[in-house]
Structure formats: C-alpha cells, structure tokens
Amino acid sequence: MIDLDYLHNRLRELLRTPSPVGMTDRAVALVDGWLRELGLEPRYTRRGVLYVELGEGAPRRAVAAHLDTLGAMVTELKDNGRLSLRNTGTWAARFAEGARVTIFSDAITHRGTILPLKASGHRFNTDVDTQPADWDNLEIRIDAELHSREDLVAAGFNVGDMVAVDAQPERVGGFVVSRHLDDKAGCAVILAALKSIVEGGQLPEIPCQVMFTIAEEIGIGGTHGFGPEVEELVAIDNAVSAPNQASRDDSATIAMRDRQGPFDAAVTRHLLSLCEEHGIPHVRDTFRHYRSDSAAAVEAGWDLRVGLACFSLDSSHGWERTHEKSLLALARLVVAYLQSPLAVKR
Known part of the structure; x- marks a missing residue:
C-alpha cells in the first residue's frame, strides 16, 4: 500500500530545498534522515551519491533517481551591480526569464530575479518582445542596494556562485505544478515505495541497491x-x-527507447508484465531527446541490463506538471519490481 500523503509531503519538502547540480548537500541530508527514519542505513560513494541496500547479500539489481536539479552559476560581476549567469544542466533561457532565485555566495545568500537585459516595457517598448531568448541576454537583479561591480565585491559575490531557481510548488486537485519535478518526484516515488516495503515487512528476495544520484x-x-x-x-x-507522445497523467510510462537506443528487452518486458500482473495503469512510449541515469551507466561501461520507468511530466525542464495518479502508479511499480525475480534468471 502506497502512502500518498507521505509521497506528497516528501515531494513538497524536496521541492522547497534548493539542490541545483553542484550543490545537492541539503537535499541529500534530507533524504538521509528520511531513510534512517525507515530503519535503513544510508551509505555514500566517494562522489557523494546516497544509497541504501535491501535484502540479504550483495545487491543484484538497482533502482536510481536523481536529486540534482537544473540551476545556474554566476559568470560575471557586472558594472551595473547585476550578475551575468550561465545555465547548469540543459534548459532554455526563455524559462529562466522572470524566475525568482537564491544566489549562494561563500558566506551569505541573496535573493534576486533573472531578467532579460531589456526588462522595462516603459523604456524599451516592443524591443522587450523582440530581444533574443538567450543566456547571454539575461542577468540577475539582486534585491539589495548594489549599483556597481565594487558594491558586488564588497557584498561578497564571486564568479562561480551557485544560483538556485525557486520551484514554486503548487498542488491543484490531483496535479502538482512546480519546477524541479524532474527528478524530485521520482525521488519521492522511491521513498514512498521504500516505506511501503519496510512497513509491509517483506524485504526483497533479490537484494537490491536504491540510489539517489x-x-x-x-x-x-x-x-x-x-x-x-x-x-x-x-x-x-x-x-x-x-504532442505525438503516448505518456498520460493517469499512468506510469515504460520507456521503450531514448536517444541512445532501445532499452534492454528483458527488463522492459519484465516491467510491462509486472504492470499487467498488478493492475498498474501504464503506457509505452519512446523519447527522442532524452537520457537518464540508465544511459549514463551504459555509457560509463557498466555491464548492466537497463530500463526506464517514468511519471508523467508536462513542460519538462520548464514549468513542469505531473499528476498524483501517475506518481502512485509508478510507486506501485517500483514496489512490484523490487519484490520480483530478476528479469533474466541465471
């Protein structure tokens, strides 16, 4: 049984915790504490990936979701008292315009807004509409009395300061609307699945490794x-x-391929059979401009069979939206998968 309130609560707290790629410690600490509350023992790789192991013996399967989100970094302290920035992770500048942000300098945090260089309609008129949507055309206006580069230096700003974009989460009926659902919703799904497994007292027969990258x-x-x-x-x-995608708000999605190519046939069909066996709403889809932790593992040379299971997401890497029906279906699939035999028996 999946505790949907638990899933929503964990997702809300994750969304409220900044974790742009390169600055994930706060979110990792949150998940570490939640795993301990479930009676699990968090472990870490040298790079800081958090994981737990379930079952007896060395893990033979793994599931993974990522805690890092899109963000930005300060690239220049400008003479007008504002900051140039560059994206970390792949996301479009048009989705950055107007975003409220926190800038993390060495000793203090500051609040601000990402704006295009021509931001005043009363000054620039229609030029506001025709200027390019490009990272070189953006700057951060800081909410402080800073009018020059010297002011920025005195306030403690530096090139390389991390910029976290506000998630602005909102729950509307069954929808969750927020930035950074990719992939904090996936992390919340895994946490809810772990809670179900631990409280049900049925640890997996196949030992597994659950990773938060x-x-x-x-x-x-x-x-x-x-x-x-x-x-x-x-x-x-x-x-x-x-448009032209099969994914639905009321279902989990089993990805058949991404831009790298087809996923492992045995793992994919195993996921599909689990959905059928447990009555989990699901669809199949293919993704043209997409990669995940599965692709990274294969490209790094790991000798693994890999698959990808997903929650619905509209406007990915932009103003994102998912639905609790999809999150619930995916959580049920994670539980079923962790308690199932391996896709290929030796």
Missing part, C-alpha cells in the same frame, strides 16, 4: 557506485507529456 542533469549521475554483483538497473525519471 546527484549529477544526472550534467550526464554523470549514474556513472558509478553500483555494487559489483548488480545485474540490472531501472532508472526512475520523468516521461514526456507532449
């Missing part, structure tokens, strides 16, 4: 940290809700 948005989240006996990996991430 911290650099998926720059392509290296799933490149390391798997136990030497792990044979298969299922990444938990977002589907693509868009």
Whole structure:
C-alpha cells in the first residue's frame, strides 16, 4: 500500500530545498534522515551519491533517481551591480526569464530575479518582445542596494556562485505544478515505495541497491557506485507529456527507447508484465531527446541490463506538471519490481 500523503509531503519538502547540480548537500541530508527514519542505513560513494541496500547479500539489481536539479552559476560581476549567469544542466533561457532565485555566495545568500537585459516595457517598448531568448541576454537583479561591480565585491559575490531557481510548488486537485519535478518526484516515488516495503515487512528476495544520484542533469549521475554483483538497473525519471507522445497523467510510462537506443528487452518486458500482473495503469512510449541515469551507466561501461520507468511530466525542464495518479502508479511499480525475480534468471 502506497502512502500518498507521505509521497506528497516528501515531494513538497524536496521541492522547497534548493539542490541545483553542484550543490545537492541539503537535499541529500534530507533524504538521509528520511531513510534512517525507515530503519535503513544510508551509505555514500566517494562522489557523494546516497544509497541504501535491501535484502540479504550483495545487491543484484538497482533502482536510481536523481536529486540534482537544473540551476545556474554566476559568470560575471557586472558594472551595473547585476550578475551575468550561465545555465547548469540543459534548459532554455526563455524559462529562466522572470524566475525568482537564491544566489549562494561563500558566506551569505541573496535573493534576486533573472531578467532579460531589456526588462522595462516603459523604456524599451516592443524591443522587450523582440530581444533574443538567450543566456547571454539575461542577468540577475539582486534585491539589495548594489549599483556597481565594487558594491558586488564588497557584498561578497564571486564568479562561480551557485544560483538556485525557486520551484514554486503548487498542488491543484490531483496535479502538482512546480519546477524541479524532474527528478524530485521520482525521488519521492522511491521513498514512498521504500516505506511501503519496510512497513509491509517483506524485504526483497533479490537484494537490491536504491540510489539517489546527484549529477544526472550534467550526464554523470549514474556513472558509478553500483555494487559489483548488480545485474540490472531501472532508472526512475520523468516521461514526456507532449504532442505525438503516448505518456498520460493517469499512468506510469515504460520507456521503450531514448536517444541512445532501445532499452534492454528483458527488463522492459519484465516491467510491462509486472504492470499487467498488478493492475498498474501504464503506457509505452519512446523519447527522442532524452537520457537518464540508465544511459549514463551504459555509457560509463557498466555491464548492466537497463530500463526506464517514468511519471508523467508536462513542460519538462520548464514549468513542469505531473499528476498524483501517475506518481502512485509508478510507486506501485517500483514496489512490484523490487519484490520480483530478476528479469533474466541465471
């Protein structure tokens, strides 16, 4: 049984905790505490990936979701008292315009807004509409009396300061609308699945490793940290809700392929059969411009069978939205998967 309130609460707290790629410690600490509350023992790789192991013996399967989100970094202290920035992770500048942000300098945090260089309609008129949506055309206006580069230096700003974009989460009926659902919703799904397994008292017969990676948005989240006996990996991430896509708000999505190519046939069909066996609403989909921790693991040379199971997500890497029906279906699938035999029996 999946505790939907628990899932929502964990997701809300994660969304309120800044974790742009390169600065994930706060979110990792949250999840560490929650895992301990469930009676699990958090462990870490040298790079800081958080994981737990369930079952007796060396893990033979893994599931992974990523705690890092899209963000930005300060690239210049400007003479007008504002900051130039550059994205970390792949996201469009048009979705950055107007975002409220926190800038993390060495000793203090500051609040601000990302604005285009021509932001005043009363000054620039229609030029506001015709200027390019480009990272070189953006700056951060800081909510402080700072009018020059010297003011910025005196206030403690530096090139390389991390910029976290406000998630602005909102729950509307069954929908969750927020930035950074990719992949904090996946992390909340895994936490809810772990709670169900622990409270049900049925630990997996196949020992497993549950991972919370911290650099998926720059392509290296799933490149390391798997136990030497792990044979298969299922990444938990977002589907693509868009024209010409099959993903639905009321279902889990089993990805058949991403831009790298087809996922492992045995793992994919195993996930599909679990959905059928347990009555889990699901669809199949293919993704053209997409990679996940599964792709990173394969590209890093791990000898793993990999798959991808997803929650619905509209406007990914932008103003995102998912639905609790999809989150619930995916959580049920994670439980079923962790308690099932391996996709390929030796």
